[in-house]
Amino acid sequence: MAAPATWTPDQPLVRLADVHKRFHEFEVLKGVSMDVLKGEVVCIIGPSGSGKSTLLRCINALVPIEKGSILVEGQEVNDPKLDKLALRRKVGMVFQQYNLFPHKTALENVMMAPVHVLKRDRKDVEAQARALIKKVRLEGKEASYPGELSGGQQQRIAIARSLAMNPDVMLFDEVTAALDPETVKGVLVTIRELAEDGMTCMIVTHEMGFAREVANRVYFTDGGVLVESGPPREFFANPRDPRTRQFLDQIL
Amino acid sequence: MISGRTDLPVLKPFRIGATEPWRITLWHGVALVIALIVAIGIGEAQAQAVAGKPGIIVTMLKWTPLLLQGFALNIAMSFLAMAIGTVLGVPLGLGLISLLPPARAGSWLITQFFRNAPWLVLLFYCMLLLPFEFSIGHTVVPLPGWLKSTFGLALPVLANVAELVRGAVRSIPFGQWEAAESLAMTRRQTMWMVILPQCVKRMTPPWMNLYAILTVATPLTSVVGVSEAMTLTGDILSSESRTELLVPMYLYLLLFFFIYCYPIARATLALEKRFAVK
Numbered sequence: 001m002a003a004p005a006t007w008t009p010d011q012p013l014v015r016l017a018d019v020h021k022r023f024h025e026f027e028v029l030k031g032v033s034m035d036v037l038k039g040e041v042v043c044i045i046g047p048s049g050s051g052k053s054t055l056l057r058c059i060n061a062l063v064p065i066e067k068g069s070i071l072v073e074g075q076e077v078n079d080p081k082l083d084k085l086a087l088r089r090k091v092g093m094v095f096q097q098y099n100l101f102p103h104k105t106a107l108e109n110v111m112m113a114p115v116h117v118l119k120r121d122r123k124d125v126e127a128q129a130r131a132l133i134k135k136v137r138l139e140g141k142e143a144s145y146p147g148e149l150s151g152g153q154q155q156r157i158a159i160a161r162s163l164a165m166n167p168d169v170m171l172f173d174e175v176t177a178a179l180d181p182e183t184v185k186g187v188l189v190t191i192r193e194l195a196e197d198g199m200t201c202m203i204v205t206h207e208m209g210f211a212r213e214v215a216n217r218v219y220f221t222d223g224g225v226l227v228e229s230g231p232p233r234e235f236f237a238n239p240r241d242p243r244t245r246q247f248l249d250q251i252l
Numbered sequence: 253m254i255s256g257r258t259d260l261p262v263l264k265p266f267r268i269g270a271t272e273p274w275r276i277t278l279w280h281g282v283a284l285v286i287a288l289i290v291a292i293g294i295g296e297a298q299a300q301a302v303a304g305k306p307g308i309i310v311t312m313l314k315w316t317p318l319l320l321q322g323f324a325l326n327i328a329m330s331f332l333a334m335a336i337g338t339v340l341g342v343p344l345g346l347g348l349i350s351l352l353p354p355a356r357a358g359s360w361l362i363t364q365f366f367r368n369a370p371w372l373v374l375l376f377y378c379m380l381l382l383p384f385e386f387s388i389g390h391t392v393v394p395l396p397g398w399l400k401s402t403f404g405l406a407l408p409v410l411a412n413v414a415e416l417v418r419g420a421v422r423s424i425p426f427g428q429w430e431a432a433e434s435l436a437m438t439r440r441q442t443m444w445m446v447i448l449p450q451c452v453k454r455m456t457p458p459w460m461n462l463y464a465i466l467t468v469a470t471p472l473t474s475v476v477g478v479s480e481a482m483t484l485t486g487d488i489l490s491s492e493s494r495t496e497l498l499v500p501m502y503l504y505l506l507l508f509f510f511i512y513c514y515p516i517a518r519a520t521l522a523l524e525k526r527f528a529v530k
Contacts, residue, residue, distance in 0.1 A: 101446050
């Protein structure tokens with residue numbers, strides 16, 4: 001294992017360097033580099049198919065990369081000997097389709113991984129899970145099955161489920177893209193509160209207003225490369241690259 | 253299939269093997285009862301022509317307790333074969349989706365072999381290849397014919413159960429795997445806590461259907477001499493030696509199977525409908 005002891009919190013929590021990823025003939029990521037500091041909230045925007053989701057999936061080793069380096073707290077992800085499970089305990093991920101376990105209640109969904117993966121005491125986990133469900137404002141829905149919840153509610157439970165593992169960084173993959181408009185806000189509020197609490201977040205999103213509001217830094221990807229990045233105010237007011245300008249013109 | 257009309261050239265969804273699975277319907281029962289009534293009517297008419305013989309219905313009722321005894325063996329064999337087939341078929345199905353190529357290849361071979369072999373051939377193999385008794389230490393355990401043929405029936409069942417497991421696992425959305433993986437769950441944990449519990453529900457209707465198929469296949473064992481309902485019917489007919497009894501008797505036997513299997517078919521259908529909504 002790449003000695004994680006050398007990592008100190010003042011170094012980037014996630015460091016991508018020249019990350020390449022191809023699916024057969026199609027090169028999705030063509031050399032992406034970025035640093036995410038502890039407590040930083042970055043939003044990644046860009047047209048569909050520009051590799052945003054793949055980028056997040058590479059960070060918790062759901063997708064292997066061909067070339068380059070991904071360091072999470074100093075641990076190299078692009079390493080055949082990588083302890084994937086150890087990595088994933090540090091990296092939480094929330095998906096566009098929520099992917100809650102439909103045969104388990106909301107509370108059981110949140111409790112499953114801490115109890116079975118971290119082997120923590122069931123009582124402690126339950127207390128934490130209830131607190132997390134309260135935090136995402138779904139108190140009273142503990143015993144509901146995912147099928148009984150709205151999309152937005154399911155997504156908030158999915159966030160709670162991820163948080164129950166006490167991750168150091170959270171990855172959000174277009175978490176509001178599949179939601180009804182009226183339920184989007186609740187999810188965004190939850191993420192914003194999380195960011196305000198100091199959680200390191202990497203957010204792939206199409207919600208520009210949200211990105212402007214919560215991000216410390218906004219990245220624009222197109223065609224597998226990072227075109228430009230900047231603090232949100234600057235980024236949205238004065239995009240430098242013509243591709244960024246074109247993209248923002250189209251959606252704003 | 254016509255669903256909605258349009259002038260536009262539309263591509264209808266193409267589905268391979270979208271045929272209905274084999275299933276007993278009420279019509280089978282209605283046809284059976286009508287045939288039985290007609291057969292009894294003809295039989296009674298023939299019986300009256302020859303003086304001094306008891307009627308068809310009386311004779312059938314006389315033999316009913318024996319037939320039921322035989323039928324109980326059919327049910328017992330179907331239960332046991334299903335139990336063995338399920339207990340062995342589930343691990344075999346998991347072997348089909350194993351990450352280890354040798355385990356996958358081995359499971360595939362076993363599954364394909366038993367799934368495609370005629371049931372009767374497997375039955376003969378088990379009858380002829382298994383010993384009539386075997387000993388554990390000093391105790392000799394007899395292996396009666398009905399038990400051996402139950403093993404024979406369990407073979408195609410286990411292969412079909414394996415395919416059911418594989419199909420059910422495949423049908424679980426990929427997002428479930430991703431979500432479990434991202435929560436640092438191992439493949440084994442994901443399988444047992446996330447995937448398989450969801451499979452149980454999906455597998456139940458086809459599993460029940462398989463059971464019904466197995467049950468109506470149990471009379472195959474009469475060919476290898478097991479004293480189940482089919483064999484007993486033959487015995488009864490030869491001891492009565494009355495040709496007019498032949499058709500009503502076998503129809504009567506069919507009715508036993510229908511009465512047993514029809515509720516199972518209804519329950520399967522109901523479950524399928526309930527799970528399909530989701």
